[in-house]
Amino acid sequence: MSERIESLNRAVERDEQKIQKLQETIKARKEKIRELENAEILSSLNSLSAQGVPVKEIIAAIGSKDADTLMELVAGNEPPSGSGTGSAFQTIKEDMENG
Missing domain, CATH: 1.20.5 (Single alpha-helices involved in coiled-coils or other helix-helix interfaces)
Structure with a gap:
């Protein structure tokens, strides 16, 4: 070459x-x-x-595409499964009220 x-x-x-x-x-x-x-x-x-947000439940609701449960969790209502964990807003509100 x-x-x-x-x-x-x-x-x-x-x-x-x-x-x-x-x-x-x-x-x-x-x-x-x-x-x-x-x-x-x-x-x-x-x-x-x-902050008290039910993260595991939110992730599970997203994973299962359960919009109703997700909306209840995000809104701060108790989800149908009854996790007992409040929303971050509720936790902060309670902390402010308790001093």
Whole structure:
């Protein structure tokens, strides 16, 4: 092969290696984004749970696509299953009333 063809082949190989490295970097960054988003979601859930929001019941209602139960939980009413946990609004209101 001519020197020019060999040079172009080497350039193509280098470019392909760069592309592969960029794809790996992008994949790693997307995974990191997913991890950070999940950490934020968990933090929010923990915060809501600490405020007395029935997080497990809300997640279960979302998972089972039970809109009625979800709306009752979000509204702060006792869900049909009777979890006994009030809404965050009710918890804060009670805390303010109790001093």
